Amino acid sequence: MSLYLYDTASRKLAPVISTHGTTTMYCCGPTVYRDAHVGNLRTFLLSDLVRRVLRVHGVNVKLIQNITDVGHMSEDIESEDKMLAQAKAESTDPFVVARKYEAAFHTDLARLNIEKADAYPRASESIELMLAMIEQLIAKEFAYVGDDGTIYFSAQSFPSYGAISGNRLDALKPGHRYEYSEDGAKRFHADWALWKSAGTRTQMIWDSPWGPGFPGWHIECSAMSLHFLNSHINLHVGGIDLRFPHHENERAQSNAITGNESVDLWLHGEHLLFEGRKMSKSAGNVVLLKDVIDRGFDPLAVRLCFLENRYRSQMDLTWASIEAADATLMRWRKKIEKWGNQAPQLDANFLEIIDNDLDTSKAIQYLRNIEKSDGLKDRAAIFLFADRVLGLDLGRQEVVRDLTVEQEEILALRQDARNHKRWAESDELRMKLEASGLEIMDAPEGQSWNWR
Ligand code: AMP
Ligand code: ZN
Numbered sequence: 201m202s203l204y205l206y207d208t209a210s211r212k213l214a215p216v217i218s219t220h221g222t223t224t225m226y227c228c229g230p231t232v233y234r235d236a237h238v239g240n241l242r243t244f245l246l247s248d249l250v251r252r253v254l255r256v257h258g259v260n261v262k263l264i265q266n267i268t269d270v271g272h273m274s275e276d277i278e279s280e281d282k283m284l285a286q287a288k289a290e291s292t293d294p295f296v297v298a299r300k301y302e303a304a305f306h307t308d309l310a311r312l313n314i315e316k317a318d319a320y321p322r323a324s325e326s327i328e329l330m331l332a333m334i335e336q337l338i339a340k341e342f343a344y345v346g347d348d349g350t351i352y353f354s355a356q357s358f359p360s361y362g363a364i365s366g367n368r369l370d371a372l373k374p375g376h377r378y379e380y381s382e383d384g385a386k387r388f389h390a391d392w393a394l395w396k397s398a399g400t401r402t403q404m405i406w407d408s409p410w411g412p413g414f415p416g417w418h419i420e421c422s423a424m425s426l427h428f429l430n431s432h433i434n435l436h437v438g439g440i441d442l443r444f445p446h447h448e449n450e451r452a453q454s455n456a457i458t459g460n461e462s463v464d465l466w467l468h469g470e471h472l473l474f475e476g477r478k479m480s481k482s483a484g485n486v487v488l489l490k491d492v493i494d495r496g497f498d499p500l501a502v503r504l505c506f507l508e509n510r511y512r513s514q515m516d517l518t519w520a521s522i523e524a525a526d527a528t529l530m531r532w533r534k535k536i537e538k539w540g541n542q543a544p545q546l547d548a549n550f551l552e553i554i555d556n557d558l559d560t561s562k563a564i565q566y567l568r569n570i571e572k573s574d575g576l577k578d579r580a581a582i583f584l585f586a587d588r589v590l591g592l593d594l595g596r597q598e599v600v601r602d603l604t605v606e607q608e609e610i611l612a613l614r615q616d617a618r619n620h621k622r623w624a625e626s627d628e629l630r631m632k633l634e635a636s637g638l639e640i641m642d643a644p645e646g647q648s649w650n651w652r
Pocket of ligand 2: 227646
């Protein structure tokens, strides 16, 4: 038995392989200029899932996830480094912005039970690696110095360009916006910048043999993946939007350096919609994990929602589905406790479903059927085994404490105060409830509470 995944490049299912007993994995990390939204988290969960499945199979995994803290340009016409734009908006230093959102990213991962990668190299601390790689690319004539002092990768120098995305060079029209605008020093429209000349930019720039500048986003991932994973990546993970141009360009750079196929399998997760719409800052519908917690839900309810959909289909997350998943989690934990203290027990049926291109949707359905099989003695053992892959903390004991009579009374008084818009009184009662160990949430449909 082994895990098969859909490889974007060969457009086929392929087994995940390992080199010298370890599967090397690279997952494109966040650009740390804002909080990760639940869509980003769906993609980050994908590498966690793969890693957990491989571990159940007894395979060692080394996972590297980069932190993009420089060089990722916005897609606007007036292209700007996302870090610098946010630093301006927050009137602070771009490195302060970067470290703040990097910390928030780690908090989110922990809340979703996404286990830590083996390393999180920062782009801004890997500049030497990138410069060394760019020098090699120039020496091998895959890259050239443009008239503007910027170093470009020559797309035409790499014959199999387009293998991942299907976007072959002869079909890419000039003027098609698949790369942020540059100053016109490129020799061919599909070339891209490896190192950008600083020009008037004064922040986040470094010295280089070609003068001060900063790296392009694509070279960052080539440099960090090859360096940290010993020049060969068994499995490369990212969201579907990264297939082109990011991963196409990364493949060209990395293969030009190694002289062979540097990545065995390219895995892409489909996007997440929220309440039927693409999340965007301008539409004002970006949902963070923090918002889920603020509504009183277990953040792992989001993880369960993700698992109920297979990674390769676009999914729509809704508040109703989070609420339902929250209730399911609570019910499962209580039942597992009731079914009795059992050690996890390998379940071949569950593993077979998962091994087939991570069919988590079918796996959850399988567990729902196990739940209903009253005659089955080892239900807890199966659930707890499944949880090694699912990461839902199913062994957690849900302590359900009843409210005290006094708490019940205060809650009723507070609801009355709110109904009659006596806000000062409502605030005072909230403080009393909080002092007694409750957390109070207010929503248009009324107040709700949790034990803290
Ligand atoms: P970023 O921080 O924008 O560089 O994105 C981090 C990761 O999240 C990348 O792998 C993206 O492909 C992925 N991503 C962005 N938007 C979504 C979405 N709506 N659903 C799923 N993944 C996404
Ligand atoms: Zn990347």
